[in-house]
Amino acid sequence: MSTSLETDFGTDVGGGVDRRRLLLGALGVLGFLLLWEVASRFNPPYVLPSPRAVADVFVVELRSGAMGTALVASVTHWLPGTVVGTTLGIALGVTMAYSDLADDLATPLVRVLRPVPPLALIGFAIAWIGLNHAGAAFIIAAGAFWINYYAAYGGVDGVSEEFLDVAKSLGVDTDLGLIRKVVLPAALPEIITGIRTGIGRCWMLIIAAELMGVPGVGRELYTASQNLSVDAVLAYILLMSLVYLVLDTGVGAVQNRVLAWQ
Amino acid sequence: MSEDDRRVVVDGVSKLYDRDDGGVQALEDVEFAVDDGEFVCVVGPSGCGKTTLFRIIGGLESATSGQVRLSGAPVTEPSPDLGIVFQEYHLFPWRTVRGNVAFGLEQQAIDAEAREERVDAMLDLVGLEAFDEAYPTELSGGMKQRVGIARALAVDPEILLMDEPFGSVDAQTRSMLHEELLSVWEETGKTVLFVTHDVDEAVTLADRIVVMGAGPGHVQEIVDVDLDRPRDRTDGAFAENVEYVRGLISE
Numbered sequence: 001m002s003t004s005l006e007t008d009f010g011t012d013v014g015g016g017v018d019r020r021r022l023l024l025g026a027l028g029v030l031g032f033l034l035l036w037e038v039a040s041r042f043n044p045p046y047v048l049p050s051p052r053a054v055a056d057v058f059v060v061e062l063r064s065g066a067m068g069t070a071l072v073a074s075v076t077h078w079l080p081g082t083v084v085g086t087t088l089g090i091a092l093g094v095t096m097a098y099s100d101l102a103d104d105l106a107t108p109l110v111r112v113l114r115p116v117p118p119l120a121l122i123g124f125a126i127a128w129i130g131l132n133h134a135g136a137a138f139i140i141a142a143g144a145f146w147i148n149y150y151a152a153y154g155g156v157d158g159v160s161e162e163f164l165d166v167a168k169s170l171g172v173d174t175d176l177g178l179i180r181k182v183v184l185p186a187a188l189p190e191i192i193t194g195i196r197t198g199i200g201r202c203w204m205l206i207i208a209a210e211l212m213g214v215p216g217v218g219r220e221l222y223t224a225s226q227n228l229s230v231d232a233v234l235a236y237i238l239l240m241s242l243v244y245l246v247l248d249t250g251v252g253a254v255q256n257r258v259l260a261w262q
Numbered sequence: 263m264s265e266d267d268r269r270v271v272v273d274g275v276s277k278l279y280d281r282d283d284g285g286v287q288a289l290e291d292v293e294f295a296v297d298d299g300e301f302v303c304v305v306g307p308s309g310c311g312k313t314t315l316f317r318i319i320g321g322l323e324s325a326t327s328g329q330v331r332l333s334g335a336p337v338t339e340p341s342p343d344l345g346i347v348f349q350e351y352h353l354f355p356w357r358t359v360r361g362n363v364a365f366g367l368e369q370q371a372i373d374a375e376a377r378e379e380r381v382d383a384m385l386d387l388v389g390l391e392a393f394d395e396a397y398p399t400e401l402s403g404g405m406k407q408r409v410g411i412a413r414a415l416a417v418d419p420e421i422l423l424m425d426e427p428f429g430s431v432d433a434q435t436r437s438m439l440h441e442e443l444l445s446v447w448e449e450t451g452k453t454v455l456f457v458t459h460d461v462d463e464a465v466t467l468a469d470r471i472v473v474m475g476a477g478p479g480h481v482q483e484i485v486d487v488d489l490d491r492p493r494d495r496t497d498g499a500f501a502e503n504v505e506y507v508r509g510l511i512s513e
Contacts, residue, residue, distance in 0.1 A: 162352040165322050168340035170366030170417060181365075185356045261356045261397045 050233040057234040066220070067239060072135075072217035074206045081137035081209070082202045085144025086195055092145075095150025098175070098183060110149075118142040119208045126212055136209035136216070143205045144198040151194020155187030187257055196251045203244050217243075269395035269421055269453040270296040270319065277479075279315055288314045291328070294472050294481055296421070298433060301447055301454045303468035305461055307511055311479025312457045316425045319455065320346050323460045342366060345419030349426040351406040353398040359385070359409050360394040366417035384412040387446055397419035403437040411446065421453040438467055444491060447450070461511070466493055473510045482510050 033051050038052040049057075096110075120137050125135040135155045161184065167182045183234045184191075210218030217236055224232035277289040288311040296302045306312050317323040319330050321340040330337040352405065353362050363384050367377045388408040391408045398406055407427055414422060428436045428462070444467065447454055458464055464471045468487050475482040489501055494500060 064297065160352070162348060163348070163354065165320075165353050166348070166354075166413075167365070169320065169322075169342070169346040170345055171342040171369035172414070177369075181368075182354070185354070186358065187434065260356075261399070 012182035046228055046230060052232040053231050054181040054238065057229075057231040058238055060234070067217075067236075068210070070215065070217045070220045070236075072237070073214075074210070074218065076184040077209065077214065077216070078140055078202060080133075080208050081140025082144050082199060084137070085141030086148045086198055087147030088141070089145040089198070090191060090194070093149040093154075094156050094179065094183065094187070097153045097156035098179060114146060122208075122212050125209075131213050133214060134213065136206070136214040139209040142206050144202050147198040147201055148191075148194045150186065151190050151197070155190025155194075156183055158190070159183055159186040162167045164255055185224070189262065192255050192258060196255060197250065199216065199251055200244060200248055203247060205242070207240075224229075238244060263408050267299070267332060268295045269298045270455065271331040272315070272319065272328075273331065274336070275315070275318060275325045275330060276327045277311065277323075278325055279327040289318075289325075290478040290480050292474075292481055293328075294484055296453055296455055296487070299453055301467060301469045302456070302472060303464035304413070304455065304472045304474060305459065305507065305511070306456045306474030306479070307476055308459060309479075310474040310476040312459070312474060313425060313469060315474075315479065316423060316455075316457045320344050320347075320423050322395065330438075336375075342369070342417040343418065344368040344422045345408045345414035345422045347407070347414050347422065347424040347427045349429045351398070351410045351430075353406055353409055354414070355398050358395050358397055359401070361391060362398070363412045363416050365413060366474065370417065379473075380416060382403045384416045388412045391483070395428075399476065403431040404439055406441070407431065407439065409430065411443070414449065415422050415446070415452070419452075421455060424454065428456055429458075439493070443467070443471075447484075461504050461507045462495065464505065465489075465500060466495070469486075473507055475511070475513070482513070 015101055035050075035246045036051050040053075045053060058067075092106070096106055121139055121142050125138045128134040129138055162176055163182050163186055167178055172181055206216055207218035207221065208217045213219070213221070217240055221233060221236045223237060224230075272292055272294050275289055275292040276287070279286045279288055292311075292315060294302075296332045296406055304312055304315065304408075313325065318325050319337065321344060337344065354365065357365065360381055362415070363381045364377055367380055371464070372380075381394075382391070385394055389410055390405065390408055390412065391403065393401065401409070407430075410427070411422075428439050431439065440463070443454075446452075456464075456467060463486055471485040471487060473485060474480065475481045485503070486506055489497075489503065
């Protein structure tokens with residue numbers, strides 16, 4: 001009997017879900033909800049609504065279609081912004097880390113531009129592109145760009161010279177060939193970590209990007225705060241968290257699969 | 263022996279590393295040749311420039327003066343004609359054993375079927391057929407180096423260049439790999455240039471030993487090893503050869 005308990009709790013980490021961690025995690029969430037419930041009893045609903053009240057608003061917003069519409073609107077600028085920013089960031093990071101010439105040329109520029117927060121670009125987004133999805137996508141792309149630039153740069157910079165020597169001695173004789181056959185696969189762990197971090201960060205950036213008036217989940221959040229409907233604010237925060245959870249779990253699964261060799 | 267029989271000619275190779283304080287002479291006028299199908303070891307103390315010489319012969323570094331010729335043509339860059347095996351293996355960790363061995367073949371204009379056949383033959387040669395889908399992290403040091411050898415041999419180089427290839431494995435595995443390397447050498451008829459600091463290893467393997475001295479790196483003497491294979495380390499003649507080479511190194 002005791003042995004079966006041991007296997008259940010101790011060593012079940014290889015294949016499936018670790019039951020002990022799952023159990024403790026669920027306990028943690030329950031504890032948090034309990035604290036929240038207790039705290040809400042001592043505060044009026046416009047300061048801190050109960051978990052139940054938030055859940056009710058969540059269901060109402062979901063059923064009315066408002067949530068779905070907001071979500072689709074957010075994804076409409078989040079997805080292209082993330083894809084474009086990620087692609088350009090990786091491209092610049094790989095190029096600069098691989099080529100000394102590109103590195104020397106662009107490093108001063110990078111150091112000047114790097115500290116500019118994506119939010120500071122709202123003025124540009126409005127002036128150049130307008131109060132629309134493309135404008136919001138621009139801000140999101142700026143966020144994705146730097147994360148992926150640094151991840152790719154670091155990854156490529158860390159590729160050992162010997163891999164390149166081996167590849168050359170086996171007949172790879174162009175820079176493009178070396179990048180494709182050696183540099184990118186060797187730097188892939190860092191690059192994928194960058195992509196994963198970027199995807200999450202960009203999802204949080206939709207709040208900032210929608211600040212200027214573009215529709216989406218962030219916009220709903222603002223409207224709700226301005227109306228002092230704390231329950232709706234919390235319902236939309238919950239929506240953002242759930243979407244992030246699904247995204248990150250999905251990307252994490254892809255990451256494990258692609259990097260099975262580690 | 264005419265130049266035609268010579269697979270590799272190291273012709274007056276010197277290497278000077280520029281430094282702020284004037285420069286370091288790593289190699290001075292190194293001169294020797296390796297005949298077709300011959301097994302030559304380069305042995306010497308640390309700091310004698312063996313690895314620098316290895317990198318110059320492999321086209322990974324350039325000589326300050328002199329040149330290396332492979333089948334008569336000067337070596338200026340790495341090429342599939344120079345099969346390189348490193349001490350630290352440097353297998354591509356994101357590729358399986360099969361993928362590593364296939365790497366060089368993928369650069370060539372051969373169809374997939376011929377490539378797979380060639381990979382199978384190489385895996386068979388080093389005894390790793392059963393591990394073809396394993397990733398390098400799953401292999402022992404000895405197995406990794408077998409993959410390294412199979413990968414270098416797959417593209418059928420004119421010469422196999424090995425830099426302390428068995429320096430990172432335990433003694434037992436090393437002597438097993440010695441036997442395997444010799445049988446691969448006999449089976450393929452490849453020319454082998456093998457760099458090591460281990461005199462026993464050099465006497466076990468080589469037809470001829472290029473003994474190098476340090477400060478700056480130069481050829482001390484070239485020793486013929488007239489022993490039948492397989493060689494027995496407990497044999498008197500073996501010990502004499504070892505003693506002789508050791509004596510040269512400590513001079």
